Amino acid sequence: MGKPILGNPQKTIEILQKYQFTFQKKFGQNFLIDTHVLDKIICAARISKEDTILEIGPGIGTMTQYLAEASRQVVAVEIDKNLIPILSDTLSGYDNVKIINEDVLKLDIAGLVREENGGRSVKVVANLPYYITTPIIMGIFENHVPVESITVMVQKEVADRMQTGPGNKDYGALSLAVQYYAIPYIVANVPPNCFMPRPKVGSAVIRLTRHDRPPVEVADEKLMFDIIRASFNQRRKTLVNGLYNSDMLNLPKEVIGEAVERLGKGAGVRGEALTLEEFARLSNDIATRRQGSKRKDD
Ligand code: SAM
DSSP states (O other): OOOOOOOSHHHHHHHHHHTTOOOOGGGTOOEEOOHHHHHHHHHHTTOOTTOEEEEEOOTTTHHHHHHHHHSSEEEEEOOOGGGHHHHHHHTTTOSSEEEEOSOGGGSOHHHHHHHHHTTOOEEEEEEOOGGGHHHHHHHHHHTTOOEEEEEEEEEHHHHHHHHOOTTSTTOSHHHHHHHHHEEEEEEEEEOGGGEESOOSSOEEEEEEEEOSSOSSOOSOHHHHHHHHHHHHHTTTSOHHHHHHTOTTTOOOHHHHHHHHHHHTSOTTOOGGGOOHHHHHHHHHHHHHHHTTOOOTTO
16 A cells, blocks of 8 residues: 555546546546645545445545545445546555445445445545535434544534534525434535535535434424424414424424423424424424324314
8 A cells, every 4th residue: 555646636537548538527526636635635534454444426436545544444426437446556555445436315324334344344535526515414414324424524514513503594304304313514624626626615614513302302303393394384473373284294283382381481482493402302392292182274
């Protein structure tokens, strides 16, 4: 194994020209060309020689080289078949990297982790294509894929949404879902000039460290997340109206009204003012009361 050779603009251009590679916008291809940022990601992911890393979208293999140096093994999933010969070239010096040419959204990730790491937890590290950020992160958590942490480059605005709390304009269903499963920590903000081609917006590296157990006890997870989604779907409405108008929930108004009242935040409270703990309390309360009290008009 050698030291990583990728990660600067000249080398990246050289590889792209050698293979006459053309960027595919639909795959969110913005390759990292800054070694400081790469070092920061590797450091933030707290990788050891025992670790198996799942990388999503290795591109031309820039970060993959750094990951291969630091870990026991890397399993990298890349959708673009035009990148596969490039990866065989740039990663030829590493015998601990496996490339899978698949769409990660169609992959059984839990099955892959079982196969590659005997079901033991992996660390996910990626410079994520923006269009799959939310589905991939939520898919990993909701399907209980064994992961210790997820350290990813995402749009700055999405990183802010994951880390923020009530009273902030970015607070929403994604913040609550992420914080139910993990502790988010924004490691660094990354400007567009660290990528080729440059994205239109700023990016950030965020680490999500999975909780051993969720920080709140929830009787019915699906119900809580339906309540959360319903509250933020109609941000401008009061919580009571937002929940009542939701087809997902189908609850009588008095059940909603009484449960909201018991929160002690006033009848006109909006969903955006509630903490995760309050959403858990609300959903546990509704779960015990909704038995046998479905709406009569349905
Ligand atoms: N890791 C490289 C880097 O940092 O330079 C490339 C990052 S680039 C933002 C995103 C990568 O994800 C691209 O290589 C793209 O082809 C790949 N990709 C996009 N959609 C994907 C999908 N659904 N499954 C797997 N890989 C995908």
